[in-house]
Amino acid sequence: MYETKVDAPLMRAHFRRRLLLHVAIAGGIITVSLGIGIVGYCQFEHLSVLDGFLNTAMLLGGMGPVNAPVTPAGKLFAGFFAMISARIAERARPDATLLGDVEINALRKSVREAREKRAAGASDNAAKPNR
Numbered sequence: 001m002y003e004t005k006v007d008a009p010l011m012r013a014h015f016r017r018r019l020l021l022h023v024a025i026a027g028g029i030i031t032v033s034l035g036i037g038i039v040g041y042c043q044f045e046h047l048s049v050l051d052g053f054l055n056t057a058m059l060l061g062g063m064g065p066v067n068a069p070v071t072p073a074g075k076l077f078a079g080f081f082a083m084i085s086a087r088i089a090e091r092a093r094p095d096a097t098l099l100g101d102v103e104i105n106a107l108r109k110s111v112r113e114a115r116e117k118r119a120a121g122a123s124d125n126a127a128k129p130n131r
Helices: 012-045 049-060 072-092 094-127
Strands: none
Touching: 012 049, 012 072, 049 072
């Protein structure tokens, strides 16, 4: 799916398509996680949908729950969901992955251009006779 260091950077259309795919996958993962969290908080803690959303969003954002769980089942759910959501948010956070992808692609392109300029300069110097 990804090009190696020696490959040319992707064309803009392919690169945009890959970025959109990453955004779609991350958005899907976050949406499913939000749904699981809302249902869990509503079921185990008897919270409203809005409060379930708030607690889930705060956990996925790395802040922690707003309402402390009171039922034993709610405490278990909140604990497991907090552990899982930390990994999900870490992996699916689009800002980090997309910016990294854009920066790496731009850096590789500039390095390739610099190498081509050096190679062109070396061939020009070799063609000129020394006086």
